[in-house]
Amino acid sequence: MIEVKKLTKQADNKLILRGVDLSINKGETVAILGPNGAGKSTLLKVLATLIKPTSGDIKINGLELKKNHIAIKKILGYLPHSSLLYDHYSPLENLVFFGNIYGVKDVEKRAKELVKEVGLSFFLNEPVKNFSRGMIQRIAIARAIVHEPEILLLDEPHTGLDQGAISILNTVILSMKKKGTTTLMVTHDFKQAAEICDRIIIVKNGKIVDDFKIENQSLGIVSEKYELQVEGVS
Numbered sequence: 001m002i003e004v005k006k007l008t009k010q011a012d013n014k015l016i017l018r019g020v021d022l023s024i025n026k027g028e029t030v031a032i033l034g035p036n037g038a039g040k041s042t043l044l045k046v047l048a049t050l051i052k053p054t055s056g057d058i059k060i061n062g063l064e065l066k067k068n069h070i071a072i073k074k075i076l077g078y079l080p081h082s083s084l085l086y087d088h089y090s091p092l093e094n095l096v097f098f099g100n101i102y103g104v105k106d107v108e109k110r111a112k113e114l115v116k117e118v119g120l121s122f123f124l125n126e127p128v129k130n131f132s133r134g135m136i137q138r139i140a141i142a143r144a145i146v147h148e149p150e151i152l153l154l155d156e157p158h159t160g161l162d163q164g165a166i167s168i169l170n171t172v173i174l175s176m177k178k179k180g181t182t183t184l185m186v187t188h189d190f191k192q193a194a195e196i197c198d199r200i201i202i203v204k205n206g207k208i209v210d211d212f213k214i215e216n217q218s219l220g221i222v223s224e225k226y227e228l229q230v231e232g233v234s
Contacts, residue, residue: 001025001028001150001151002022002023002151003059004020004047004056004058005056006020006021006055006057007019007022007053007056008053009042009043009051009054009206017042018039019056019207020207020208022201025182026180027180028199029173030197030200030201031187031199032044032202033200034230035230038203039205047153049076050078060151061075074147075150075151076149076152077145077151079140079141079143079144079153079154079155081155081156081159083128083139083140083143084140085136088128089127090124090125090127091111091115091125091126092108094128094143095110098147099147104147107146112124114145115139118138118139120135120138137169138169152176152181152182152184153183154173154184154187156186156187158189158192170196174196185197190219191219193214193222194221202230209229212225
């Protein structure tokens with residue numbers, strides 16, 4: 001599904017990604033952990049076709065990213081730090097707008113279903129500018145999946161959310177997983193990574209320093225491996 005080989009990214013004479021090799025199978029839910037400045041968000045942006053790598057090869061669904069970025073964009077859902085929503089639009093208007101960009105059929109019905117799924121039907125026609133951080137993030141995740149992407153790229157999706165919003169977000173991610181969606185999620189939240197992911201990748205100084213599967217939602221294993229690789233604690 002996603003194949004990354006010897007990926008590097010340099011910016012302002014600084015090497016941010018240093019020869020990343022990564023393979024992610026269809027339907028996997030993978031968390032990327034690491035300290036600030038490790039290159040996690042940069043990796044996600046490269047995969048989202050937002051920035052070009054300096055060197056290396058990327059294949060998504062067997063297609064080379066360099067030659068097929070337009071086709072690949074259509075199967076990606078991306079949630080960055082910012083919501084990308086138009087704050088003077090309502091949830092319905094935002095989702096219809098983005099759904100139309102992707103050519104979603106019966107887009108208004110799809111938009112209403114998603115607003116209901118994230119628990120905000122009562123606010124369907126209210127301007128997003130009046131919403132709390134948690135409410136905005138719920139609509140932002142709906143925006144990212146409005147076209148039912150095959151691959152979902154999430155950058156710190158749980159940041160600033162209360163427990164109710166976190167629960168809704170996790171339910172949406174797991175629902176997408178049941179449909180076969182591949183999810184790659186940058187996070188600092190070990191607990192959420194352990195609860196919803198199959199696999200954990202730890203990035204440090206632009207390199208993958210650990211890559212392991214997680215079973216039985218073992219938060220202890222995630223914390224232990226992170227401390228060992230990033231903080232040097234054994």
